[in-house]
Amino acid sequence: MKYKTLILLGIGLAIMVAMLYVIGIDKVIDAFKLANVWFVLLAVAMQIFTYYLFAIRWNIVNKTANINIGIKNLLAMTLVGMAINNTTPSGRIGGEPVKAYLLSKETNNPYEEAFATVIADRALDTFPFILLAVMSIIAMIYTFTLSTVVLLVLIISVVVMTIAFFIVIYMSINERAGEKIKKWIVKLVWLFYKKVSLEELEERVIKAISGFQKTMYSMLHDKKILYYALPLSFLIWVTEILRVFLIFLAFGATVDPIIIGVVFIVASLVGMIPLLPGGIGAVDGFMIVFYSSAGIPPSISAAVTIIERMISFGMTSTIGLIILSHYGSNIIDKINTDNINEEKAAKEIIDELDYIDEK
Numbered sequence: 001m002k003y004k005t006l007i008l009l010g011i012g013l014a015i016m017v018a019m020l021y022v023i024g025i026d027k028v029i030d031a032f033k034l035a036n037v038w039f040v041l042l043a044v045a046m047q048i049f050t051y052y053l054f055a056i057r058w059n060i061v062n063k064t065a066n067i068n069i070g071i072k073n074l075l076a077m078t079l080v081g082m083a084i085n086n087t088t089p090s091g092r093i094g095g096e097p098v099k100a101y102l103l104s105k106e107t108n109n110p111y112e113e114a115f116a117t118v119i120a121d122r123a124l125d126t127f128p129f130i131l132l133a134v135m136s137i138i139a140m141i142y143t144f145t146l147s148t149v150v151l152l153v154l155i156i157s158v159v160v161m162t163i164a165f166f167i168v169i170y171m172s173i174n175e176r177a178g179e180k181i182k183k184w185i186v187k188l189v190w191l192f193y194k195k196v197s198l199e200e201l202e203e204r205v206i207k208a209i210s211g212f213q214k215t216m217y218s219m220l221h222d223k224k225i226l227y228y229a230l231p232l233s234f235l236i237w238v239t240e241i242l243r244v245f246l247i248f249l250a251f252g253a254t255v256d257p258i259i260i261g262v263v264f265i266v267a268s269l270v271g272m273i274p275l276l277p278g279g280i281g282a283v284d285g286f287m288i289v290f291y292s293s294a295g296i297p298p299s300i301s302a303a304v305t306i307i308e309r310m311i312s313f314g315m316t317s318t319i320g321l322i323i324l325s326h327y328g329s330n331i332i333d334k335i336n337t338d339n340i341n342e343e344k345a346a347k348e349i350i351d352e353l354d355y356i357d358e359k
Helices: 003-023 025-032 037-064 071-087 096-107 111-143 148-173 175-192 198-220 223-250 257-271 282-293 298-326 329-335 342-358
Strands: none
Touching (some): 003 025, 003 282, 003 298, 025 298, 037 071, 037 198, 037 223, 037 298, 071 096, 096 111, 111 148, 111 198, 111 223, 111 257, 148 257, 223 257, 223 298, 257 282, 282 298
């Protein structure tokens, strides 16, 4: 983990500590004493169950691409990806290339095919999230008093995510659109890396993206994705909200599950803005402020948020990083790219394309 990430984590924690100081650290500690441990353990169990649901959904996607691997391995890769997403300021997408690399390495499948399953799995998560985010923002407008700046940031975030989602889908089903994007990627890489001929670079990029398109196209037309994986995505979001609900029950707080869901979904959206690792500080502050605005005592809101983040952020990151060490230091080196300049980043793309050629 580079110094930049550590500094950003420090900033996020400082924001959290400042909020607790304003609320009253003694009041938050007193609130912790009210917690029912059994409900907290149920919340932990719900989180573990959610890990398995992520792995099961990815397994469904992999099978449509004829990539066979056990749930146990997929669970490990999922946790690694989640840990990297939590510890890098990358809008929670930093772990996706690593998941693809690990899947390719474990199954001996081409990297572009493995990456296509990761993107498809992410798209399955993004589609219900976009719907839930739009509904949640509308609900927040009628339930809470939002400043113009906050509202604009939330709307822009949803719009950007929606555009990115449809570009990937459109590129996968429309060959002409894919050709235009291929040419754009070639020009972008060529700007920073000119140690190979433009013709050679174009050939490699086209080969890689064509493999990605082919895999994505076959998956998008598989009924198992529609009948099993997509409903599973909605179930995953339900389990995420239920986890928070269980934590509120641990403090004896009776809160409308819809309010919990609305705040949690929008807080998750805030966490996807690539500012702080895992949205630490921003997500926590958002949840405390809006749960308190819903009539929950600030000390209880803070205690619930801390326990929720200890489970979803702390526990997940710890387990994922422990598993990551099992794969070797070379994987850690691949993801520590905070200080890589543009030419090195482009060179990594070329090296990855070389790897694909060897397949």
